Amino acid sequence: MWTQTRLTALLGIDLPIVQGPFGGGYSTPALAAAVSNAGALGSLGAANLGPDEILAVVRDIAGRTARPFNINLWVPIPGEDDASIEQSRFDRTVARIAPFLEAAGLPLPTFPIPKAIAFEAQVEALLAACPPVFSFVMGVPDRAILEAARGRGIKTIGTATTVDEAVAIEAAGADAVVASGSDAGGHRGSFLRPVEASLVGTFSLVPQMAKAVRIPVIAAGGVATGAGVAAALTLGADAVQIGTAFLAAPESGAPAAHKALLGTDRARWTRLTRVFSGRFARGIENALMNTLTSDDALPYPMHNALMMPLRRAAAKAGKLDWLALWAGQNAASARLLPAAEIVRLLAEETDDVLAADRLRPRSPA
Numbered sequence: 001m002w003t004q005t006r007l008t009a010l011l012g013i014d015l016p017i018v019q020g021p022f023g024g025g026y027s028t029p030a031l032a033a034a035v036s037n038a039g040a041l042g043s044l045g046a047a048n049l050g051p052d053e054i055l056a057v058v059r060d061i062a063g064r065t066a067r068p069f070n071i072n073l074w075v076p077i078p079g080e081d082d083a084s085i086e087q088s089r090f091d092r093t094v095a096r097i098a099p100f101l102e103a104a105g106l107p108l109p110t111f112p113i114p115k116a117i118a119f120e121a122q123v124e125a126l127l128a129a130c131p132p133v134f135s136f137v138m139g140v141p142d143r144a145i146l147e148a149a150r151g152r153g154i155k156t157i158g159t160a161t162t163v164d165e166a167v168a169i170e171a172a173g174a175d176a177v178v179a180s181g182s183d184a185g186g187h188r189g190s191f192l193r194p195v196e197a198s199l200v201g202t203f204s205l206v207p208q209m210a211k212a213v214r215i216p217v218i219a220a221g222g223v224a225t226g227a228g229v230a231a232a233l234t235l236g237a238d239a240v241q242i243g244t245a246f247l248a249a250p251e252s253g254a255p256a257a258h259k260a261l262l263g264t265d266r267a268r269w270t271r272l273t274r275v276f277s278g279r280f281a282r283g284i285e286n287a288l289m290n291t292l293t294s295d296d297a298l299p300y301p302m303h304n305a306l307m308m309p310l311r312r313a314a315a316k317a318g319k320l321d322w323l324a325l326w327a328g329q330n331a332a333s334a335r336l337l338p339a340a341e342i343v344r345l346l347a348e349e350t351d352d353v354l355a356a357d358r359l360r361p362r363s364p365a
């Protein structure tokens with residue numbers, strides 16, 4: 001039966017489906033719990049949360065579901081926080097975004113910008129909160145962190161955009177790995193080679209990764225329906241991780257204007273851009289993406305902090321022109337349904353596809 005895989009056995013879940021974690025407030029305890037209660041694995045992206053907030057969300061989700069769930073963190077890229085920016089480069093970027101800030105009635109930022117939350121403090125809180133699953137992206141945490149997680153019974157899942165990254169994640173001792181194809185929505189998590197040199201589509205990445213590592217592989221990027229689930233499993237995946245299709249659920253924290261675009265023809269046009277955060281991420285084209293270029297962006301996390309007020313104002317006003325419309329290449333297939341209904345439909349469709357014998361090769365005539 002397709003529902004029983006090495007990943008479902010590892011995590012103790014009913015279906016080989018993971019709701020992708022969303023950073024930046026897009027995932028919510030309600031979404032994670034709804035997905036977990038429906039038999040899949042709910043996730044919450046905690047990259048932008050401080051230690052106390054991490055403790056609080058884990059308590060919150062645990063109060064809503066008795067099933068396993070996942071908390072996700074971004075591993076910092078060494079030296080990234082300290083990258084010094086010249087005043088002239090800062091001024092140039094501010095001049096490029098000034099028309100958008102002025103239109104939103106926001107003040108121009110002054111140099112320098114506050115730093116990101118310390119990863120070590122986030123990890124300490126996560127280990128103390130002890131969620132059933134800890135997934136990470138953008139790198140590999142120190143072996144000691146993964147061992148501490150294991151000691152507490154927390155299962156760990158890394159995120160790889162290339163086969164080499166998956167091999168490094170397995171060598172570090174993670175329990176499973178996400179094969180994040182370049183089709184996926186949100187930020188690219190490449191950490192061994194630059195993002196531009198690590199763009200492998202899900203269909204190509206999954207079979208190669210499944211061959212290269214022994215730990216379970218979770219296919220991410222472009223899966224939105226049961227046919228996609230069946231395809232990923234056929235390619236050798238042990239499960240799928242679905243982001244954009246769950247972003248459309250009423251339980252997600254995405255702005256209403258963003259959700260309303262998912263499942264429409266306009267959602268066919270996604271691109272990778274650095275203009276919102278300083279790191280490459282995939283989203284639906286809009287005026288801000290088409291006016292600024294990735295060269296206008298400062299490095300992460302400085303650029304992310306610089307753009308945050310505009311993104312917040314855009315979310316509040318429902319202003320599509322300025323929003324970061326994160327979405328994967330199959331966003332047009334998303335369905336604006338409650339999370340539990342999405343899980344139910346995915347399972348039913350996967351059953352249908354696999355039972356219909358459509359995936360079996362035809363015997364020679």
Ligand SMILES: Cc1cc2nc3c(=O)[nH]c(=O)nc-3n(C[C@H](O)[C@H](O)[C@H](O)COP(=O)(O)O)c2cc1C
Nearest residue numbers: 020021022023045137184185186221222243244328
């Ligand atoms: C809005 C948004 C935020 C995301 N944030 C994170 C994150 O913080 N950590 C992470 O590992 N993946 C993140 N992702 C990736 C998803 O978890 C998932 O792997 C991806 O969306 C799968 O591709 P799909 O969008 O085509 O389904 C994000 C995706 C989106 C759309």
